[in-house]
Amino acid sequence: MYSGEDSVLTSVHLMAGGGGDLAGFALAGYDTLAAVNHLQAAVQTVLLNRPVNGIVEDVSRLDMLSLPGADVLVASPICTEAAPAGGNAVRQQRQQPWAATRATAWCLIRYAEIHRPAVIVGENVLRFARWDLFEPWLKVFEAMNYTARIVPVNAAHISSPGNPAAPQVRERLVFVLARRGIEVDLEVRPAARCRVCGPVQGVRCWKPTATRIAGHLIGDYDPGTGRHGAYYYLCPAGHGRVEPATTAMAPGIDWSLPMRLVADGHRRGPYAPATRARIRHGLTRWDGRPFVAILRRHKLSEPLDGPVATITAAGTHHMLVQPGDDRTIDGCRVRMFTTPEKAYAQRFPDSWKFVTRFPKADRDKVPHGATPGGLLTGNAVPSNIAEWAGGRIKYALTA
Numbered sequence: 001m002y003s004g005e006d007s008v009l010t011s012v013h014l015m016a017g018g019g020g021d022l023a024g025f026a027l028a029g030y031d032t033l034a035a036v037n038h039l040q041a042a043v044q045t046v047l048l049n050r051p052v053n054g055i056v057e058d059v060s061r062l063d064m065l066s067l068p069g070a071d072v073l074v075a076s077p078i079c080t081e082a083a084p085a086g087g088n089a090v091r092q093q094r095q096q097p098w099a100a101t102r103a104t105a106w107c108l109i110r111y112a113e114i115h116r117p118a119v120i121v122g123e124n125v126l127r128f129a130r131w132d133l134f135e136p137w138l139k140v141f142e143a144m145n146y147t148a149r150i151v152p153v154n155a156a157h158i159s160s161p162g163n164p165a166a167p168q169v170r171e172r173l174v175f176v177l178a179r180r181g182i183e184v185d186l187e188v189r190p191a192a193r194c195r196v197c198g199p200v201q202g203v204r205c206w207k208p209t210a211t212r213i214a215g216h217l218i219g220d221y222d223p224g225t226g227r228h229g230a231y232y233y234l235c236p237a238g239h240g241r242v243e244p245a246t247t248a249m250a251p252g253i254d255w256s257l258p259m260r261l262v263a264d265g266h267r268r269g270p271y272a273p274a275t276r277a278r279i280r281h282g283l284t285r286w287d288g289r290p291f292v293a294i295l296r297r298h299k300l301s302e303p304l305d306g307p308v309a310t311i312t313a314a315g316t317h318h319m320l321v322q323p324g325d326d327r328t329i330d331g332c333r334v335r336m337f338t339t340p341e342k343a344y345a346q347r348f349p350d351s352w353k354f355v356t357r358f359p360k361a362d363r364d365k366v367p368h369g370a371t372p373g374g375l376l377t378g379n380a381v382p383s384n385i386a387e388w389a390g391g392r393i394k395y396a397l398t399a
Helices: 021-026 041-047 099-115 127-131 134-143 273-285 338-343 372-378 384-398
Strands: 010-014 030-039 053-056 070-075 119-124 146-154 171-179 189-196 198-201 204-207 210-212 217-218 232-236 293-294 300-304 320-321 332-336
Touching: 021 030, 021 070, 021 384, 030 041, 041 053, 041 134, 041 189, 053 119, 053 127, 070 099, 070 384, 099 119, 099 134, 099 372, 119 300, 127 217, 127 338, 134 146, 171 338, 189 320, 198 217, 204 300, 273 320, 338 372
Parallel strands: 010 030, 010 070, 030 053, 070 119
Antiparallel strands: 119 171, 146 171, 189 198, 204 232, 210 217, 293 300, 293 320, 320 332
């Protein structure tokens, strides 16, 4: 438990990845005691940026007695199986159990059983709550005297003083497991503008159709465009719906980098018809302004004056497009997002560095064609969410 007014809160980070949650907690004023990941590239990246005890190990094999105790455990179980693009759909769990989810999620219990931190916090995709063992998992923490608070958040809506929202639409589930008696406020109150009141903090309103899992409301944001969603935000004075203020991706783009004419194709040949269709969509929709073609199923193109689609580690999906004077597809110049641009979308500090090559020890552990920057940014917890959660926990432990 927190040891006094003059002490600094401590954290231990399992599955630390490229350090998104570690960066956020550092900005919230925590002293990181240890960071664990199975990839050397991840631990090397963390050590490039923070002087911590970096441990290269698969958490499912890690002896938790070897780790220090801390006020807060920060750990986000693997999301691959629960993600919409994962190989094991929710309805197939009985035939194809989420083995990696179980192995990594249970590591939080193993650490808590030994060290009993005041708070355990992590995030995952929304469908993590559809895991067959989600409710039993929470029950084990309850048996250890922890109370769960679970909230859906969107990285584009999460901010705090000095901590801008991410320029990325990223729906995630944040869970906080606090020792009984510790109350952590996780209400999301995004900055918004009411047509009557002016600047306000929005109040979340759940739709009657929202799903409740293990007693917790779970669902994504409804942007009011006809897309199905579970919640939206209202003016606190009762003047109707308000839209959260968002951050633009445009300031994070480095226009000095070389781009390739679509007419010239890429290294393997001409651009695919589906890629050209996305570029055509952007040329028509965004009136000659630069935009991003999203090379992913069910996506087309997006402008740069707001947040972009979710950054992922599974592939390269964000193609930057600079229209030519002739406004033709072949006259456009294109390139993929760089690691610094992905890091900007994930709200890493500007000074955060990433290793550029996988060590030999990692080469059998990563997908073919993956790059350290792509994998470590796409898999990261957005730093603004980590800083926000770390700040709320810090207030609960010190107030």
